[in-house]
Amino acid sequence: MWTNYVDISKLIDYCQKFILEAHIQIQIIKAIDQMQQEAKRLLQTGKAIAFVPTMGYLHEGHLALMREGRKHGDTLIISIFVNPTQFGPAEDFQAYPRDLDRDVRLAESVGVDIIFAPEADAIYDKAYQTYVDLEILPLHLCGPLRPRHFRGVATVVTKLFNIVKPQAAIFGEKDYQQLVIIRRMVRDLNFDIRIIGVPIVREPDGLAMSSRNTYLSEDERRSALSLFQALQQAQKSLAQGMRDARQLISEASEMIRSYPYTKIDYVALCDPETLEDVDRVEGPTLMALAVWVGKTRLIDNAILKP
Numbered sequence: 001m002w003t004n005y006v007d008i009s010k011l012i013d014y015c016q017k018f019i020l021e022a023h024i025q026i027q028i029i030k031a032i033d034q035m036q037q038e039a040k041r042l043l044q045t046g047k048a049i050a051f052v053p054t055m056g057y058l059h060e061g062h063l064a065l066m067r068e069g070r071k072h073g074d075t076l077i078i079s080i081f082v083n084p085t086q087f088g089p090a091e092d093f094q095a096y097p098r099d100l101d102r103d104v105r106l107a108e109s110v111g112v113d114i115i116f117a118p119e120a121d122a123i124y125d126k127a128y129q130t131y132v133d134l135e136i137l138p139l140h141l142c143g144p145l146r147p148r149h150f151r152g153v154a155t156v157v158t159k160l161f162n163i164v165k166p167q168a169a170i171f172g173e174k175d176y177q178q179l180v181i182i183r184r185m186v187r188d189l190n191f192d193i194r195i196i197g198v199p200i201v202r203e204p205d206g207l208a209m210s211s212r213n214t215y216l217s218e219d220e221r222r223s224a225l226s227l228f229q230a231l232q233q234a235q236k237s238l239a240q241g242m243r244d245a246r247q248l249i250s251e252a253s254e255m256i257r258s259y260p261y262t263k264i265d266y267v268a269l270c271d272p273e274t275l276e277d278v279d280r281v282e283g284p285t286l287m288a289l290a291v292w293v294g295k296t297r298l299i300d301n302a303i304l305k306p
C-alpha cells in the first residue's frame with residue numbers, strides 16, 4: 001500500500017513537470033553571469049546549444065537563421081544586442097530600430113528557448129580594452145568604408161561565444177564579409193564551434209530583408225530594388241558570355257545609378273573566400289554591393305556562376 005502511494009506521488013510529480021515544461025515560455029536573460037551559468041547547466045545535462053546572434057528588430061531573414069538553428073542543437077539561444085563597437089561615430093547606432101516585445105513574440109513563434117539581451121555597459125565596462133582584429137579580410141569591401149566595424153563584430157561575437165558557449169552558430173550570407181570573417185576567426189582562434197551560413201532571405205520583389213529597410217520612404221523603397229536588379233543583370237550578362245569584371249561592374253553600376261536617390265559605395269567582384277578582386281569571372285565569384293539609398297546604406301550580394 002505504502003509503495004503504491006510513493007509510485008502515485010511520483011507519477012503526479014512527473015505529470016506536473018511534463019505539463020509545466022509544455023507551457024514553459026521563452027526565457028529572457030539580461031545578466032551575463034546568469035547566461036553563463038545557464039549555458040554551463042545545459043552543457044552539463046548534455047544539451048547541445050545552437051546560437052543565433054542578432055541586433056534585434058527581427059524579420060524573416062533572422063527567423064530563417066533560427067529555424068536552421070533548431071536543427072543544430074537541443075537548446076536554441078539567440079542574442080539581441082545592438083553592438084556599439086561596430087558602429088562608426090557618424091553611423092546609426094542611436095537610430096537603429098529596437099522593439100524587444102515584438103522580437104520576443106517572433107522568436108517564440110520559431111521555438112527559441114532563450115533570448116540573451118544584455119545591456120551595453122555590461123558587455124563593455126568603463127575600463128574595457130580588449131579587441132579581436134583580423135589582418136586582411138577587413139581590408140576589402142565594407143572594411144575601408146567602415147573603419148573598425150569588423151573589429152567590433154569579431155570582438156562582440158567572441159564575447160558572445162564565451163558567454164553562450166554554443167556548439168553551433170548560425171549567420172546569414174546577407175552579411176557575406178562578416179560570415180567569411182567569423183569563419184576565419186573561428187579557425188584562427190580554435191573555437192570549437194560549427195559556423196553555419198544561411199542564404200539571403202528576400203522580399204517577394206527581391207529586396208534583401210534588413211532591419212534598416214524600415215528607414216526607407218516609399219520612393220526610396222522602389223530605388224532599393226536596384227541592388228537586386230544589378231545582381232540579376234550581372235548574372236544574365238555572365239550567362240551571355242561576359243567575363244570581364246570591369247565590364248560587369250560597370251553595367252551593374254549603371255543599373256543602380258539609373259534609379260533615383262542611389263549613391264554607390266562599391267560594386268565589387270571578388271573571390272568568395274579571400275574577398276580579393278578578380279579581373280575575370282572564371283568560377284563562382286562573389287558580386288558584393290553597398291549602396292546608399294537616401295540616408296540608408298544597403299548591402300547585398302550573390303555568388304555569380306558562369
Ligand code: AMP
Nearest residue numbers: 054055056061171172174175200201209
Ligand atoms: P543583424 O541583426 O542585422 O546583425 O543580423 C543578424 C544575423 O541575421 C546576421 O547573421 C545576418 O547576416 C542575418 N541576416 C540579416 N538579414 C538577413 C537576410 N535577409 N537573410 C539572411 N540572413 C540575414
